[in-house]
Amino acid sequence: MEILANYINGELSKPQSNNYIDDQNPATTKVFAKIPLSDEIDLKFAIDSAEKAFPQWSGLPAKERAAYLIKISALINDNLEELALAESIDTGKPIQLAKTVDIPRAISNMEFFAHAITQFSSESHANEKSINYTLRKPLGVVGCISPWNLPLYLFTWKIAPALVTGNCVIAKPSEITPYTAFLLSKICIEAGLPKGVLNILHGTGPEIGNAIVQNKRIKAISFTGGTDTGKKIAEISAPMFRKISLELGGKNPALVFADCDLNKTVEELVRASFSNQGEICLCSSRLYIEKSIYEEFKSLFVEKVKNLKIGNPTNAANNMGALISAQHLEKVKSYIRLAKEEGGHLLCGDEKLELEKENSKGYFLRPHVFENLPNHCKVNQEEIFGPLVSLNSFRNENEAIRFANESDYGLASSIWTNDLSRAHRIGSKIETGIVWINCWMNRDLRTPFGGMKNSGLGREGGLEALRFFTETKNICIQF
Structure with a gap:
């Protein structure tokens, strides 16, 4: 039985509590792996490493950050068969779906945002007395929480724009389907992603998920999941005046x-x-x-x-x-x-x-x-x-x-x-x-993605995602 690990500060690590939960194959009901049950101690370690990495990572030219995503994308492609099988075992979905949709889309997500950042322009507004121009700066340490139904597909959909805009990321995959996020940790190590830039914490929503949402050092939350959970995230985040992106349910x-x-x-x-x-x-x-x-x-x-x-x-x-x-x-x-x-x-x-x-x-x-x-x-x-x-x-x-x-x-x-x-x-x-x-x-992938009413708040995809993970600053120069 495989023992999964967190990915913190560029290394695979055990949870500080040394507690684990089962990862079950829904097609056979057999437990095939153990998942770290992370807590606030693991989160502190991850945020510390992310904050330490942020100045250097955010200071890199966008093209250099993009190069890491391109390398990760290529390694996902090299391991497509293994990742598709892992996704099928973890979720119960047909392997053909994982081969033709889930894993290829994860590849596309990394590639798309790697290219998109090089085309991400800012605005300028001139008049007879002055010129205004806009800067877009990364937020800092951000949280990305993804669901169980399209694990690697939606995990990469969130972390790719966050990383390429210069943020450092605390990411939580679903505890029900964590396996491909764990395999992505190994890929990131192989790709040489700098330590602390991406941290992946495994565990339950009430435990580590809630800790991420409650933590004031995390500057934004991107969440995909149930509407009730989205409401709780909004309630917690509102007093912090923190950016949130909520992709919720549908009918x-x-x-x-x-x-x-x-x-x-x-x-x-x-x-x-x-x-x-x-x-x-x-x-x-x-x-x-x-x-x-x-x-x-x-x-x-x-x-x-x-x-x-x-x-x-x-x-x-x-x-x-x-x-x-x-x-x-x-x-x-x-x-x-x-x-x-x-x-x-x-x-x-x-x-x-x-x-x-x-x-x-x-x-x-x-x-x-x-x-x-x-x-x-x-x-x-x-x-x-x-x-x-x-x-x-x-x-x-x-x-x-x-x-x-x-x-x-x-x-x-x-x-x-x-x-x-x-x-x-x-x-x-x-x-x-x-x-x-x-x-x-x-x-x-260039189009805005998201819902109205109880289906969410904000938009993901294309320029919408790059804007969400950046803070806008206007600079005015008088002639």
Whole structure:
């Protein structure tokens, strides 16, 4: 059994308490590693090392900081197979998904921000008497807390812009899926990243996560996770007048119009609904279909869902793996029971699941599709984060927009139509931070990423991320 370590001051280190927790494979329920249970003593050591490293790191030319990220990116690429397998074992996701999405995106994150910093310009404003110009300086020591569903993908999405803008980072991966962050520690050592620039602390949210958020020496917090936790971070950070970026939950609508390319739409929405077992904040969970094509869409959609292969995530033939934990599996099942109580008609999901012996105790669940659930019921309003979607019909554009916007969340949505005017018209009225038209999860890393309402605060990605991790200073010179 492997014993994971923290990464502090450029070295792998044990937690000061010498306490560990289990890292479990959700597809087999077997414990395969032990995770450090870090505390405030480990955090102090990490912040001390980060503050010591900050003057030299922030003083490096941007091109030199970028070179370290490029080297780390290349080493992630060199170790893609190992990292993909580790991600699959740690999360229960299909290895093909890790190979084609998670790890390649981690590579792209490091490369993108390495290049972006060299294009990061400041503003100047001249008049007849003076000129003003803007400087953007790193904040200092910042905290990055990432979730369990896309571990290395979202971990690098946060630390890359923080590092390349000259900050030193205290990073906490999820205690449920820490393995690839630990492997990244080894990669950073191999890349020669200066000591103290990046520190990775493992442990639970209530313990080390809360300690990071409470610590006044940390100048900003970038967090991805649940809305309730985001609210607590906001409450703690507000009196400190500290920058926070919160990427929170979603309950994402998809609007399907009669003039769409039906076969393509069905195929893409099956992927949008059930990728990563539905454990992506961007997954579509509320599907609204124009009444005239509802029955045809339903038939095609359910047929494709029934053909998805669920099982051992390390088998490349399988489309869906295991849910992350026993607790999460029970949560999703409770919503399935609730959907039936709320009057939903189950279209698929109760079929018997055949599993290999090794996976017989794993946290597997067939994708469930319901129809006829009221729009205001709990299943249509609360984030489930699993393989459960609902289908409903609408009569016209206004009704579709109303259904989509009747939610406390506002992260992402998709519109499926070949009418370009309609796409623009509806896209501007949907209350989500991201609107995809005739596609899903098409991500250009230059674009702002984030949600409205209970889906978050601030934006990540592109220049938005570089601005978040810097402080703006205006300098005025009179002629």
